[in-house]
Amino acid sequence: MPRVVVAETRRQDVAQAVLRIVGREGLESASLRNVAQEAGLVIGSVRHYFASHTELMIFTMEELRRRIDGRIRSHAEQLLDPDAGIDRRARTEELFAEFLPLDETRREEAVVWLAFVTAARTRPEFRPCARRMHEEARELIGRVLLEAQRSGGIPGDLDIALETQRLAALLDGLTLGGVLHPDLMPPEDARAILHRHLRALAAGQEPA
Amino acid sequence: MPRVVVAETRRQDVAQAVLRIVGREGLESASLRNVAQEAGLVIGSVRHYFASHTELMIFTMEELRRRIDGRIRSHAEQLLDPDAGIDRRARTEELFAEFLPLDETRREEAVVWLAFVTAARTRPEFRPCARRMHEEARELIGRVLLEAQRSGGIPGDLDIALETQRLAALLDGLTLGGVLHPDLMPPEDARAILHRHLRALAAGQEPA
DNA sequence: GTTGTTATAGCACGGGCTTGCTAAATTAAT
DNA sequence: ATTAATTTAGCAAGCCCGTGCTATAACAAC
Numbered sequence: 001m002p003r004v005v006v007a008e009t010r011r012q013d014v015a016q017a018v019l020r021i022v023g024r025e026g027l028e029s030a031s032l033r034n035v036a037q038e039a040g041l042v043i044g045s046v047r048h049y050f051a052s053h054t055e056l057m058i059f060t061m062e063e064l065r066r067r068i069d070g071r072i073r074s075h076a077e078q079l080l081d082p083d084a085g086i087d088r089r090a091r092t093e094e095l096f097a098e099f100l101p102l103d104e105t106r107r108e109e110a111v112v113w114l115a116f117v118t119a120a121r122t123r124p125e126f127r128p129c130a131r132r133m134h135e136e137a138r139e140l141i142g143r144v145l146l147e148a149q150r151s152g153g154i155p156g157d158l159d160i161a162l163e164t165q166r167l168a169a170l171l172d173g174l175t176l177g178g179v180l181h182p183d184l185m186p187p188e189d190a191r192a193i194l195h196r197h198l199r200a201l202a203a204g205q206e207p208a
Numbered sequence: 209m210p211r212v213v214v215a216e217t218r219r220q221d222v223a224q225a226v227l228r229i230v231g232r233e234g235l236e237s238a239s240l241r242n243v244a245q246e247a248g249l250v251i252g253s254v255r256h257y258f259a260s261h262t263e264l265m266i267f268t269m270e271e272l273r274r275r276i277d278g279r280i281r282s283h284a285e286q287l288l289d290p291d292a293g294i295d296r297r298a299r300t301e302e303l304f305a306e307f308l309p310l311d312e313t314r315r316e317e318a319v320v321w322l323a324f325v326t327a328a329r330t331r332p333e334f335r336p337c338a339r340r341m342h343e344e345a346r347e348l349i350g351r352v353l354l355e356a357q358r359s360g361g362i363p364g365d366l367d368i369a370l371e372t373q374r375l376a377a378l379l380d381g382l383t384l385g386g387v388l389h390p391d392l393m394p395p396e397d398a399r400a401i402l403h404r405h406l407r408a409l410a411a412g413q414e415p416a
Numbered sequence: 417g418t419t420g421t422t423a424t425a426g427c428a429c430g431g432g433c434t435t436g437c438t439a440a441a442t443t444a445a446t
Numbered sequence: 447a448t449t450a451a452t453t454t455a456g457c458a459a460g461c462c463c464g465t466g467c468t469a470t471a472a473c474a475a476c
Contacts, residue, residue: 026330028236031433043434045454053434111329117388118326121319122234134389159404165393166401169381176380177373180325181342185373193374196367200408215422239463251464253424261464 011049014039015060022060023108027115030057054125061116061129068109069136072098076140080147088153092144093198099137099171100194101178102187110175138168145201155204163201170197219257222247223268230268231316235323238265262333269324269337276317277344280306284348288355296361300352301406307345307379308402309386310395318383346376353409363412371409378405 017039021030032053036046050056075095079088101107117133120126142164148154174193177185225247229238240261244254258264283303287296309315325341328334350372356362382401385393 042455114326118322121388162401162404166405169385170378172384173377173381176384177377180329189373193370196370250425
């Protein structure tokens, strides 16, 4: 009886509209009105797919998380699963580079990511997703570093837990710079800094 | 003829109220109504000292910048001006630690700082101040690293411009973590990571 | 005390927001 | 063609917002 049900696709379309608005004008502009207009719908239609504004925002944030996670995890499987090729170093750097806003796609994601995670500080409904992104990123970084240590890519006496936090913080800081001051932190610079950091890790020095 | 004029003090009181609200509930809660109540005034009074809501927010952001800048610069003069004592290493670390949310005061400042600088991306009126904070921080960090290199604290073959950006990004990332996930990035951890980074810098390795 | 400036108080307007609601249009199955 | 569900459309209520006003209170100089 019903019309062809493409509900989940519809929801993703609306979430996509939210992401565009947040990237362009910020979270505070993502009202139901603006979102509906951006998606080419009316408020009522949007509300038919999302019970409330809050639910829409949470869904959108989860959609963003899934997108980023998928992009990064495809790199990770490639690097961690097989015995991997010879250029582990280069591929490891590529993996970490996925966290940085080096092209337009990643930049837009980074912009919206920053908007959501900072909003999570005062909006409890965003906290679970924000926390999950934070933890999953660190867990992945930690796994890669541990694997690098096991395979001799970095010295065995390094404190992996600490180095994980240090690298994760560096990536966050580079992302922040790329998002807020793109002219002072262009992609090439971010890349060079990441490259330098990984070289320093590989060279290693006494941990204490 | 006028009542005793304490206008500038009054303005700072109101700005202080804004800072409290932003720290507690976020930028979006800093409406004239809420600010007036927090400051124990009426809307009309607040508007008597600030022509518009925008002017109030800009003044508050500048006030925050002055506060952070003063705190950090007092450390800097102590370290850069005289020939300085023997423990340059420790004092340098102390200086950089001023950027991190290691105690309640610095944490509150960091929270509000993050709110303002991220808002600056979509609010042009905040950009000048945000940019100034960013540039002044990097300039100071660069000066300290250069001085450390000159005095032999860190190897002479390091690329100071690059290391400045790397350290600045690390500090930003640690601050972000401390603000958004204080339980996963407690002050001790942030300190330890900073310590580790500076040790690594001092040990140095080939720059390429 | 009178005067003139500053400070406080508060009302009213216009606008944007979310949400609850009803009514119409659309469409697949019967 | 009829039916019944989904989808779209849109109105009205209630809230908070910034701003433009006017009126009152406080106080230093004369």
